[in-house]
Amino acid sequence: MKILDAELIASAPNIGMLPESGLPEVAFLGRSNVGKSSLLNGLTRRKKLARTSSTPGKTRDLVLFKVRTDWGEIGLVDLPGYGWAKVSRSERAGWQRMAEDYLARREALCLAFVLQDVRRNWSEDESLLLEWLAEQDVPGRVVITKTDKLKLMKRKEAVKRLRKEIGDGFGKPIVTSSEKGDGLDVVWKTCFENAYPQRLKKTNAASAETHEPLSAPWPEDD
Ligand code: GDP
Numbered sequence: 125m126k127i128l129d130a131e132l133i134a135s136a137p138n139i140g141m142l143p144e145s146g147l148p149e150v151a152f153l154g155r156s157n158v159g160k161s162s163l164l165n166g167l168t169r170r171k172k173l174a175r176t177s178s179t180p181g182k183t184r185d186l187v188l189f190k191v192r193t194d195w196g197e198i199g200l201v202d203l204p205g206y207g208w209a210k211v212s213r214s215e216r217a218g219w220q221r222m223a224e225d226y227l228a229r230r231e232a233l234c235l236a237f238v239l240q241d242v243r244r245n246w247s248e249d250e251s252l253l254l255e256w257l258a259e260q261d262v263p264g265r266v267v268i269t270k271t272d273k274l275k276l277m278k279r280k281e282a283v284k285r286l287r288k289e290i291g292d293g294f295g296k297p298i299v300t301s302s303e304k305g306d307g308l309d310v311v312w313k314t315c316f317e318n319a320y321p322q323r324l325k326k327t328n329a330a331s332a333e334t335h336e337p338l339s340a341p342w343p344e345d346d
Contacts, residue, residue, distance in 0.1 A: 154239030
């Protein structure tokens with residue numbers, strides 16, 4: 125897949141101030157430092173599109189990017205990281221309200237990724253988040269990040285353990301390394317499957333008429 129263009133559309137402190145992108149949107153959620161900005165930069169192949177934790181002035185806004193690819197256009201939304209040890213209870217409540225408003229009310233939202241660092245344990249917070257997303261009819265999918273941080277055997281063990289902890293209810297977690305670019309194709313494919321499901325149906329209907337094997341306009345998962 126080719127990235128033709130990626131641009132920041134808006135950064136807003138609440139959903140009321142976030143303009144409509146006119147595109148299907150995919151949200152990225154995760155604790156601070158989980159590798160969310162790096163994943164967004166890796167996906168868009170831009171070094172500094174999303175501000176990483178080390179960038180001064182990283183905001184706790186909702187940040188909307190528009191990405192043009194040869195598979196179509198899509199909106200990516202960076203929701204502020206949660207679970208900071210140092211923020212006050214009221215700040216945390218503010219984050220929750222902002223993120224929940226976006227996740228529950230944004231018509232354009234078609235998928236939310238919940239990010240999980242491969243070196244950390246799965247927690248109750250993330251399980252509750254996935255369950256809450258399901259209640260809002262928002263498909264949720266886990267992305268395991270930073271897998272290059274572990275050697276092969278440790279990585280396999282960690283992924284297996286996380287899969288077990290996450291359970292079967294939310295699809296197979298996607299295993300990624302933004303540093304190495306691993307798994308980013310699967311993340312993109314999942315974005316487009318959710319953003320343009322009708323395209324998948326149309327392709328399959330056309331295949332049925334011509335008796336061709338079913339295929340998606342994007343590469344199949346292995
Ligand atoms: P955010 O707070 O969730 O946006 O996290 P960042 O993207 O800023 O990443 C936090 C830290 O983890 C930074 O020092 C990144 O360089 C590092 N990091 C993020 N993704 C990866 C990865 O795939 N591999 C490695 N080795 N480090 C990563």
